[in-house]
Amino acid sequence: MAKAHVLVLPFPAQGHVTPLMELSHRLVDHGFEVTFVNSEVYHAQVVSALPAGGAAALGGIHLASIPDGLADYEDRKNISKLIESFSRHMPGHLERLVAEIEAAGRPRVKWLVGDVNMGWSFEVAKKLGIRVASFCPASAACLAIQLKTPKLIEEGLLDGKGWPERDETFQLAPGMPPLHTSQMPWNIAGAPDGQHIIFDLITRNNKLNDLAEMVVCNSFHEAEAGAFKLFPDILPIGPLFADPQFQKPVGHFLPEDERCLKWLDAQPDGSVVYVAFGSMAIFNPRQFEELAEGLELTGRPFLWVVRPDFTADLSKAWLHEFQQRIAGMGTIVSWCSQQQVLAHCAVACFVSHCGWNSTMEGVRNGVPFLCWPYFCDQFLNRSYITNVWRTGLAVSPGSDGIVTKEELRSKVEQVIGDGGIKERARLFMDAARWCTGEGGSSLKNFTKLVNLLSE
Template sequence: MATRVIANSPPLRERERERSVAMAKGHVLVLPMPCQGHVTPLMELSHRLVDHGFEVTFVNTEVDHALVVAALQASSGGEAALGDGIRLASIPDGLADDEDRKDLNKLIDAYSRHMPGYLERLIADMEAAGRPRVKWLVGDVNMGWSFEVAKKLGIRVASFWPASLACLAIMLKIPKLIEDGLLNDNGLPQRHETFQLAPGMAPLHTSQLSWNNAGAPEGQHIIFDLITRNNRLNDLAEMVVCNSFHEAEAGAFKLFPNVLPIGPLFADREFQKPVGHFLPEDERCIKWLDARPDRSVVYVAFGSMAIFDPYQFEELAEGLELTGRPFLWVVRPDFTPGLSKVWLAEFQQRVAGRGMIVSWCSQQQVLAHRAVACFVSHCGWNSTMEGVRNGMPFLCWPYFCDQYLDRSYITNVWRTGLAVSPGSDGIVTKEELRSKVEQVIGDVKIKERARVFMDASRRCISEGGSSYENFTKFVNLLSE
């Protein structure tokens, strides 16, 4: 399988300008973990680097690359361009075409073994093709193996953490948690209790650690091994930045002051720059929101990985119907295998005019819309930061990994939302959903605190703010 580079082919004069800029600032290779929630923030970061005069090669796996290109073409009528300065490249992930890439254990095992050689070959191929030499790798912490490849090739390394700093902090403190008897050497809980890593940080139960909630239990050791390996490899990075802001996680930043927050990240204020979505965005939903009253719509989205069984899907749907409120619900094509098409058609007929279901959307644009009243969310960190930046009250419904920790921040630390409570059978009932939506939307204090955090996040990314200043430090380092 060959490595591929797709150039966006701007006009000749633009290419000449781009090359002169690249010569001035340098060529940066950006590498995300192959999941939507990692591609998006690193693509947003890439756009920001291009704005500061860098040339970026963005490396996806072949499967994700094909999804991104297809979504770009669908959204732009045949073009697959990201704008000047970003080129897309791809390498194999080591899995067969028909293997399940939502199985994180399998995905991590494959890419850790196969991708280093492919990445090395890609870099050699780019140089042979006359591209400027890669000066820096900006790599996802979860792709720590790439830091070794970069060092071997004389490329400097900066690392990017796409989740909360608190999540990284817990990972970095694994030796201490083992020493304290909270975990065994395999990362499994020795004691079933709620702990708090440091004052001001979100409390978390030992059953909800990110590496113990990411797939089949028999494969959890693969993720734990990856984390402990990446903890060591991250020392190869000259700077570590993350998509957070100081006020959101003051306790965690006190614990790890060398990790610099540069968020909440976004590509551009007009939402015009593509951020590497795997599915085409349904732009009809923005016009649909335009026709709704201010703060009236319940927005529901569970990210790119969550899977619901048909019974839970129906309870959620009927819960939205029970609220009597307009709702916009993102339902990916693979969200609920086995769902009755007849049932879904009947449901959509009942809620026609009041509810809109789309397969994907520009979430930042939706959350910035005046019509949205609250966000029913899986609490992925991108969604959490996007909600915070737009002053959104949350109804939390975590699915896996670090989402339980993010829920704890929302409900226990920031107090900008509530969480659903599943029954003893694990199902969130329609009545529970209706009740919690009403509580979140009706709670004046939640709305007020959401506004406070929105203002804080926007101050951080404005000129002179802490995230703004940290981003300047990052740009200055990459410019060396």
């Protein structure tokens, strides 16, 4: 007999869609019927980015969509604007979608597995008699900081709007990553005006999270022992991955360029610098050029993911000349299957924005990091990598905020040449794989989730 019908709802951003799509594949493997709900714009991108035959590889995940309330031309990388819009428009549309699913004769939706950042959907679910499980796509430490915000305000570290009252580095509990008060998870690069909207969302979600019967996250016990001791009710079920053969689509917004995998096959083991800054980071032309020339200076083969919107106003003549110079040495793609790249034996280190998905994917494959965070929880993840796990280093921007080509070259050499970093990265890889294997803590917690959703 088929198990319950589960509605899965991510926050509308790539870093939230991917782990929830990976979880959806795992739930389908366990017999659940899954309807995966994206915003309309991202739903269209996911569908168009599916590889040939990709719809079949979805394996029974039904893709659905609801409007986020923004016009097609509006900037969805403006997170505060996106939050303001979807908080007002999506609840009514989600109700309608559930009614349409039932009117079409499909099984009644019994559970919502909702992104912890979409707490409004928990209220909609309760109103419709749907049970709720909450999923945190960020680290347990990030969720812990959000849940402890009232205490941080009470202690005078933050004001009532999330701004720092004291200029200092704090640590919530032993074993947790130290974090400076200027780098809280709700800080947005270049858009401080919108910070209060994100902070208000977090404050609301802290209360709405009580509506969930279970809270799970894409992490593993050994990576965040301090956070899980502080909040034992947050259950790690990661690092999540859809399938060992990388055949199941995980909801990418851009088509993957598979040529880079053949290029990696031709490189020596442990030689390639892999560079990717996720789906949100934007570089100005000067920083882009410094990064490009820094990669060239390393003299090492590199694979660099440059999204179409990664930088603006770059000189086409400069880019053409650069590409001619590095032909044969480096390769640039607009998007790739990062899990496959990081699992490749040719990769020596990962120059990363430290989004949590990227962090878990690097850790699961034992890849050392060079950290270059952009915003939000990425500074916290950098702190894990450099201070707690010690599986990488961080770039140091100059007084003008620019990371120079010499700084990049120097840090890449330090990361690749450090035997201790490599060894610790290997130990964390082993721990991650043990946790998700037979008898491992993440697999046991995933089984708890399956049993709950089967009730």
